[in-house]
Amino acid sequence: MKIGTMNDLTRFLIFAVVILAMPVWLDPLGGNYPDLLQKFAIYGIFAIGFNILFGLTGYLSFGHAAFLGVGSYAAVWSFKLFTMNAIPALMFGVLFAGALALIIGFLSLRRSGIYFSILTLAFAQMSYNLAYSVLTPITNGETGLQLAQSDPRVIDNMFVEASAGLPSTNLFGLTMSGYPGFYFCAALLILGFFISMRIFRSPFGLMLKGIKSNQNRMMYTGLNTRPYMLTAFVISGMYAGLAGSLLAITDPLAGAERMQWTASGEVVLMTILGGVGTLVGPMIGAGLIKYFENIFSAFNDTVLAEMFSYLPDALVELVVPVVGLFVGSGWHLTLGLLFVVVVIFLPGGIVEGVDKLVKFIRNREKNVGGKVTPQDQPGE
Amino acid sequence: MNDLVLHLDNIQKNFGGLSALSDVNLQVEEGTTHAIIGPNGAGKSTLLNVCIGRLKPDAGHVTFYGEELTGRKPHEIAQMGVARVFQTPEIFPEMSLLENVMLPAFSKRDGAFSMNAHKLLSRQGDIRDEAEHILEDVGLQEQMMTEAGSLSRGDKRRLELGMCLILKPRLLLLDEPTAGMSRHDTNSTIDLLKKIKSRGMTKVIIEHDMHVVFSLADKVSVLARGQIIAGGTPEEVREDPKVKEAYLGGAH
Amino acid sequence: MDAVFLQILNGLDKGAAYALIALGLTLVFGTLGIVNFAHGALFMLGAFCAVTFNKMLLISTKILDPTVTLFKAYKEKPYLEIWFPDVGPVLVDYSVPLSILLAIPVMLLIGFILERGLIKHFYSRPHADQILVTFGLAIVIQELIKAVFGANPIPQGAPDILAGSAAVGSWIGLGENVVYPWWRLIYLSFSGIIIFGVFAFLQFTTYGMVVRAGMRDRETVGLLGINIQKRFTIVFSLATAVAGLAGVMYTPILPPDYHMGMDFLVLSFVVVVVGGMGSLGGAVLAGFLLGIVQSFASMTEVKAILPGIDQIIIYLVAVIILLVLPRGLMGRAGVMDD
């Protein structure tokens, strides 16, 4: 079945099945453990939300990490003040991130292009720098906001007597670490994907695409672009807040570096790597980067030596240091090379690149006679 | 004067020290096709830009059905029912033709902003029918699913016209709708515009091609060096010695 | 008064660094339309030209420390100082300024290779692709440097006579506490010369004129039949060299490590955009402006009123400027604003 013409329902079902079955198919790839699975789902949500803004309107925000961070802080505060239940934490995370997005978006969207990007970057960096230093009473600075034994947790304390240890986050009693946490994130990811798909397919999505394509025409067609963009910005900020609160739900700590520009840059890279404006691309990009970060960094010489133990010893001594350059402490190098290779060989990101490749091969098969279809000619 | 669609009242527009429009007065009546002709640099496009809110006049007023247009934002003016076909087609090149035409249809139905994210495009049957109908009107229904960016220049212009028509504007502004077209394409465009005219839509058209002007226009105004130097029916204008000097004769 | 004067000097010095990095970035950004996330890495490569040059001069014979038997501990004696006892130590002492001689050809070559081999294929690609490829490139460059030189900063000394401070205060009648490091004064002048040189190049040479025209309207210049491609290669190499030189001269102020480029990257983008896209003058102005503002915001007196203001001042000023002036200080319409 051709990906491009796939029925949306089929696409959604395949997506849901693939996500829920991650523990199964990631097992041989060494990725089947709760934390990484959770991270896949969470950063998938982050990237899918980011794509609603960047992919549809073409507005490149370089400050989305601020919303991720605020989502986390709000969630941890909800644990500290009210209850360890995940639902209020989630709601607070989304709400606060949405409110911040409304403010930042309202100001930043007065500009477009690179000016917009730098405005969002500046807002996020301010949030990060303040969270790291002056706002320490709220954020606990470098260490990150954590739960404490002395937290009030008013709602929980009304029903259950406090235990000696720190309580864990839960969903009405179901502990949110480990696999249940993953399934919770996965369910929200699938929901997030569904909403994103509906937005892509809605008149609203069409308007956003129109903004990316030709703002002049939008204006002279009687459309007010600002509220559309602001809505898209807030929606994607809320996705980021959701992702942030899920980070806190699966692991109740909120660190300031979640708001740093590198974190904003990461989601930009995830989206571009997978394919800007494609539905599943950002998810793939997020998965790849998190996989590299967690799995490739874990290889050390001992592991490598074991992996290559089938080779003769002399060869092992040769191969291990060379491969070692690219894994373990060298995982950044592999990631950098991956970016370059993808962008060269799969322009438009992995999803679009693969799509184009498939089309290209099809066309070549079709056009053995050498006839070129009009679409193949360069457009410009 | 309800039948006065567009009224330009002593419009003045300067760029730096240069005066682009000075004391321009223009009245467009309902149901008519009003052509504005003039040599290059006469200020014709500036005039349209003032009408749609892209430029703000330095002095004077533009009213539309008696309502003030000056100072309004472009999207507000468009919502009031003024649509424009540009000299270089302003379309959505990455979208299919169908989407290009459906998008303005939503603007017409839902207004300048509508939070319609919960609806599905594929369920908007009425809008789609309407869009297909318009595409048929402009002769592009065959290519409905192709990307607009890959169209020929003439077809892009036609598409843009379709995008304006689906807005059912009370006033349609056309900036050289046939520039750069082959004779064949020009003729079919004239036919198309005649068809629209028969529906009673008011139009202001800027045109170089006199063949087009005389086949479409009810009224002609001649703009030269930022001023209206003559006006009237095509025949009157054709005979006007000032026009001959400034434009028809002088230019060649 | 003394304190204010010193902060102005600090601001100018910071500004010089920001402006110099932003200058190369805005050349590539404004002229070629490339969002170059590898620019910081090029700055870092320049710094490592100085490190390499220094290491080359310091190729040494190793005198083992006899008291340490568990592993090889040694003192180094550079061959240069053994073979040329007169000139050798002087060469080593002046290794940072001398390494400019190495940095210029090396950086031009790197610029040439990058442009021909990679960047030129991205002129007509979307910004997203440019970001991905240049970010990837930056990581690769960084990791290669880390593999060769390690992650720890490598100190580079200024020449001995310039290592201390100048008694600026006594020159102009301020207090004796008004001193400023010689090397920072040199950096400031050097930056001025480079900025002036780049402007002169663009203003007075035919290459420069074409480039300026290209910044306005690339298509037209292309239509004139001018080989714009060749000019672009030169612009990119020039930008690379400017970044590299900025890096070389900065080493005595900041011991270079593989990551220093990333630390400057975000800031240089902010500077370029606050200056306004496509405006060299704007970038330089913004660099100095932000440098000075940052210096003053760091003063204890200011921080007492607004705690933490020095943490965010650059971004705060950037936000205000961009909200008040739609295209930054001196930006032109139509360059990267859509």
Add this chain to the structure above:
Amino acid sequence: MTNENKFNFSRRGMLKAGAAGGLLAATPSFFMRDAWAASDFRNNPGNASEIKLGFNVPQTGPYSEEGKDELRAFKLAVKHLNGEGDGGMLNTFKPSVLKGNGVLGKKVGFATGDTQTKSDAARASAKRLIEKENVLMISGGSSSGVAVAVQSLCQEQGVVFMAGLTHSNDTTGKDKRRYGFRHFFNAYMSGRALGPVLEKEYGKERKAYHLTADYTWGWTQEESMKATTEELGWQTTATVRTPVGAGDFSQYITPVLNSGADVLILNHYGKDMINSLSQAVQFGLRDKQVNGKNFEIVVPLFSRLMAQGAGDAIKGILGTTNWNWKLQDEGSQAFVKSFGAEYGAPPSMAAHTCYVQTLLYANACEMAGTFYPPEVIKSLEGFKFDGMGNGATEYRAEDHQCFKDVLVVRGNENPSSQFDLLNVVETTPRSQVEYDWKIFGGELGPYKA
């Protein structure tokens, strides 16, 4: 017991949810991993012949050299525990029940992770070690933020955390945890140890100006230094916070020139310290005379890698360190010997603390006769030992902080080799750096996670 209460609570919830959702019911075994009975515990090796330890060190980012050295030490420790090599400190560590045949008869293996010196990344990497590699203990790291973050994770997960390089008072102060142990010294001890030396070298009449990295470690360092110096009779002219990673510190250094202060205390670490120190020297601070005295710079926390980065600027500067390879005691010599033979360079203080922590954990397991964390923790608490390079040392039971002598060092004016960067000026005895654990607050939490 209140513990039981909590388990019942979540188990009841699990059953409910399991019955409700078919999807969830399909994978009940996964859930059970999170809960364990008293005899069972997180990553119980059971009958396996090998156990795994998790070494979570910065492999990328600014502290990756430190991380590399930590990893070297860990590998060496594992080797020695398994009876390979020359045994290193296994021969000098007393009282020790380690036999060089692994731990509790099981061979010791290890897995590694990259903290990136970010709390988030460090926790993610620690979770991988716990969830995927099934490690029994986690160690390493080179920043307090990371240590505190990973420590609290380990408490939740029921895995022992043997901190690497972390110097903030918080690690065993307000953020201490039952499952976390720190061998490294802290900011308070640095201050206490420096006090007498500062008095001897610079006298009682001094005015100090603090530049402090604007985050928790910096603040605790500043607080400790301020308390110490003010006790000596010094005045504090100003304490200025500087943003982390500022790079150029000139705007913070020039005010020092006019402040009338005659000592600059740099509460910076890593790259911040390298930059601020070398820039301060460039501004001629060390050549200055103020109030008729030589202007001095003090850097409370030193490491060899920082000394390398700062180059000549470090010469003559006073600071403290946890350990130095030039120490002549038997334990240090044994460690330097095997480390030097293995890697051709002396170990850093980060490497030392990581090596010692690994041996201490192994020994505690042997003593407890089980890997069951509460028992292991109990045998570590209050454990007194010697022969590990710092003289007689004690793991205080109340806050899991090691108490031992602290080294005051000075940047070597005339190094005899590339490793000879610091000279030990004084070994401040343990009694001088001890403090009441209550002053920093915090709570250890329960034995059973």
